[in-house]
Amino acid sequence: MITAQRFDDxxxxxxxxxxxxxxxxxxxxxxxxRADDEAAVERIYTxxxxxxxxxxxxxxxxxxxxxxxxxxxxxxxxxGLWPGKNSIIFPSAQAPHWxxxxxESIAYRLPDDDNLLGLLKKTGPLIAPSANPxxxxxxxxxxxxxxxxxEQIDIYVDGGQVVDAxxxxxxxxxxxxxxxxx
Numbered sequence: 001m002i003t004a005q006r007f008d009d010x011x012x013x014x015x016x017x018x019x020x021x022x023x024x025x026x027x028x029x030x031x032x033x034r035a036d037d038e039a040a041v042e043r044i045y046t047x048x049x050x051x052x053x054x055x056x057x058x059x060x061x062x063x064x065x066x067x068x069x070x071x072x073x074x075x076x077x078x079x080g081l082w083p084g085k086n087s088i089i090f091p092s093a094q095a096p097h098w099x100x101x102x103x104e105s106i107a108y109r110l111p112d113d114d115n116l117l118g119l120l121k122k123t124g125p126l127i128a129p130s131a132n133p134x135x136x137x138x139x140x141x142x143x144x145x146x147x148x149x150x151e152q153i154d155i156y157v158d159g160g161q162v163v164d165a166x167x168x169x170x171x172x173x174x175x176x177x178x179x180x181x182x
Contacts, residue, residue: 007119007157014155015123020044022131022145023119024159025059026111027085027168029139030128031153032059035067038098041127047152049134055101056127057087057168060110061120067095067106077178081171083112089172089181099127109168130167140165 011021018040020033031048033040035058063075070090077088087109092100099106111117120126130138131145139145142158170181
C-alpha cells in the first residue's frame with residue numbers, strides 16, 4: 001500500500017499496471033481503476049462488495065473516450081452539463097460487459113477539475129464508484145477510506161476532507177430526451 005499527496009507518475013503507473021486507487025474525485029472520494037481493465041474493475045466490485053449488476057460510473061477526459069460512438073443527438077445533451085458534476089447515462093451496445101453489467105447503458109461524467117482531467121488524459125477512462133463498502137457512508141477523508149479498505153488498495157491519494165458531499169446530478173438519455181434521475 002502506498003499513500004501520496006497528489007496525482008503523480010506513481011499513481012499513473014499503478015493504474016496503468018492494473019492497480020486500484022482511492023482518490024478524491026470532483027465530488028467525493030472514489031475507488032478507481034482503468035475502465036478498460038476487466039480484472040481491475042472486477043477487483044473493485046469485490047473490494048466494495050458491490051452488487052454485480054450495478055454499472056459503475058466512468059470518468060472521462062473527453063467525450064471521445066465514451067466506449068460506444070454516441071450520436072450527435074446524444075452528444076448534444078452534454079452541452080451545458082460537461083464538464084461538471086453531472087453524470088449522464090448513455091445507451092450502450094458496444095461497451096465491454098464488465099462495464100454495462102447487462103444494463104445496456106453506462107453512466108459517464110466529464111469532471112470540471114484540471115488535476116483529475118490531467119490524470120484521465122494519462123490513464124484513459126476510470127471507473128469511480130464511491131469509496132465505501134456498499135451500504136455504508138462514503139469516505140469523507142483518506143483515513144476513512146483506509147479504515148474501510150486497508151491493504152486491499154494499491155495506492156491512496158489524500159485529497160483532504162470532503163466538505164460538500166453532494167453527489168453528481170444523474171441524467172439518462174431516453175427516446176424522449178434527457179431525464180433527470182437525481
